[in-house]
Amino acid sequence: MTRRFYVTTPIYYVNGAPHIGHAYTSIAADVMARFHRLSGHDVFFLTGTDEHGQKVEQAAQNAGVEPKAFADKVAADFRNMADAMDISYDAFIRTTEPHHIASAQALWKKVAENDAIYLGAYEGWYALRDECFYGEDELIAGPDGQKLAPTGAPVEWVKEPSYFFRLSAFQDRLLELYEQNPDFLGPHGARNEIISFVKQGLRDLSISRTSFRWGIPVPGDEQHVMYVWFDALANYLSALGYPDASSPRMAYWPASLHLVGKDIARFHAVYWPAFLMAAGIELPRKVFANGWWTIEGQKMSKSLGNVVDPRDLVQEFSLDTVRFFLLREVPFGGDSDLSRKALMTRNNVELANDLGNLAQRTLSLVARNCGGIVPEQGARTEEDAKLLGQVSLLPDLLALQLDRCALTDALEEVWKVIRACNAYIDHQAPWALRKTDPDRMADVLRVLLDALRGIATLLQPFMPRSMAQMLDQLGVTEGERVFAALSQPLPAGRQLPAPQGIFPRYADPEPV
CATH class of the missing domain: 1.10.730.10 (Isoleucyl-tRNA Synthetase; Domain 1)
Incomplete structure (x- = not known):
């Protein structure tokens, strides 16, 4: 029987343009997909865009357009980036597509039917930039004393009605997952961080919002929209046709490999398996978190003006030179510097x-x-x-x-x-x-x-x-x-074309 291999990138958030970090994860996933295809395996390779949430709504407002029009434009830019980097995806999913919305709602209903969701009220620290709630014990002090998320993102105190996912009920099962499947989460550093986070105690997770409208309505209560991560993580199933068990693509589940940036490892290695456990769905085989890129030794940021569009690099150097460098320079999973x-x-x-x-x-x-x-x-x-x-x-x-x-x-x-x-x-x-x-x-x-x-x-x-x-x-x-x-050896006697150089040499222009 032919081995199936299902590999995913994270779906990229459309509140900003593609950069070298997005290309890095996509190229890594592409290498995996191509290697398995050449090995004779049956491969399904998924990428796409995450298009709901408060940050997208605000970015659209700032741009003076409707959220869907804003998402359409940025999603097209991400698809263009994937094509420019020769990413051989089999499907490009967008979370605004009707089939994804229906699938995410079906997953919600399944989790709710199994008594893992309840209605309450949320009061706590919320980082808009991370689309994540944080406990008081996770916050750090900023330079002027203001409270910040552990990522450095500003936080605000939020109070509103909310549906909650019984995350606390899955703490022991998650720890058992990590212990019995040491290869489930990598690399080693990310695995240790996640295990430490779970061992500190899991609180139930707020999974709906009422303070904005740009999201998937909660089934049976349209005053609420789904927490963007419940919506986003469902893409790995919705792209396969979930909940339609007769969909041919459902044969690829469970995912062989979710490749993600280390900043979103928690969502994929804690929340996602807990949602799936609650729904009675088989878990993915592996989650692997790659590191971040600095640029010439500096953190990449819009304020420094050093955000690198990978397509610009390809214009200056060959595409394969860029692909090779990104995967060769530093052991995959660690942080890297682009110079x-x-x-x-x-x-x-x-x-x-x-x-x-x-x-x-x-x-x-x-x-x-x-x-x-x-x-x-x-x-x-x-x-x-x-x-x-x-x-x-x-x-x-x-x-x-x-x-x-x-x-x-x-x-x-x-x-x-x-x-x-x-x-x-x-x-x-x-x-x-x-x-x-x-x-x-x-x-x-x-x-x-x-x-x-x-x-x-x-x-x-x-x-x-x-x-x-x-x-x-x-x-x-x-x-x-x-x-x-x-x-099988190449047949002797075969005529070869005239040899030509393949890899040009590069040098900085001499100063005038």
Whole structure:
């Protein structure tokens, strides 16, 4: 039976424009989706936009437009960003779509039927920026003594009627979930924070508001709109057709992986599984929280004017250079810094030099000395077998790394082999063998072609466009690019196109 893999990004909040942090999570999810497709798995990849809530209502008012018109414009911008970053999503959900509204209401009814929702009155500290309520013990003091959320967001005292979710009733079940499923939540730091938060004691959660109207009406009481996070988290089910059990997409549930930013780990690792437990729905397999990006060592903020639109980076550098850098620079799950110098260095050293130069040298030698034709597989020396053995291990090594969301480590596994290939070509010196042992030269070049084929095949999820170019130059047909095809050698005698450079080098312009 074909393995199913359901991966999601968070749905991005439309109170502002897309930035590099949104692109980062989307690219990571895209790598996961592409890797599993190339592994022969049945993949469903979901992204989209979160469009309700007080912040969106206020942003629309400030822009002088209706909330739906405002959401339409920003949602289109997020879809454009995803397309510009070559995100291979299967569905782009918007929480203003009628089917999502009906699905979120169905989930509410199911939770309510199981006596996990009750009507009360809320009085407490609310951070509009976070769309989150905080207890007095969670607040911190600001520079002028005002109360702030632990995220630094301003808070205000809110008092209004509210429906509550019996979150406190799920504390023990959540702790049991984390204990019995250590891989449910990652990375390690986020897991520890969540467990500590739950162990401190969970209070029932306010899940409706009456002070604004831009939201999904609560079933049976339209004076209330749903708390934006109850609405938003339901998207992972509504995109599959919930509550219609006959929907073909429901076969993808439970989700294999929710990729989220670390600032929203609590919502996905505490509230979401508790909602699902209350509804009697199977839980997702894994939630993984990636870190934040600073820009040239500074926190990204509108006031500093350093918010980076990933599309601007792609205009200046190649798309695959940007994708590679974001996933290569810092271990996935940690915080990262984006600097032009670091981006150019990664490109020039690892893409242009290590990989690009290796491919260019190999293909140029084949063109010049073998008539551009793939040589026969010859007798293999111990060095040949060692190198090709390293290549043959890559599919399983990458699968293991990606199963634990170690995208940076997965790239390092490939780069170990690329470095080994460079040492091999330098040591074997096929340019010298042309005069002394042309048969051995052909054998060496064939080993390098086979190694490059494996490398380029496995790097497709990370750099789909440039690896498509490399596979074209290696004579690998469209049908030979899945991982299973690596078990079959490329036919000897295949004519290769003229080699061309794939990775340009970048340098800052000289000062005038």
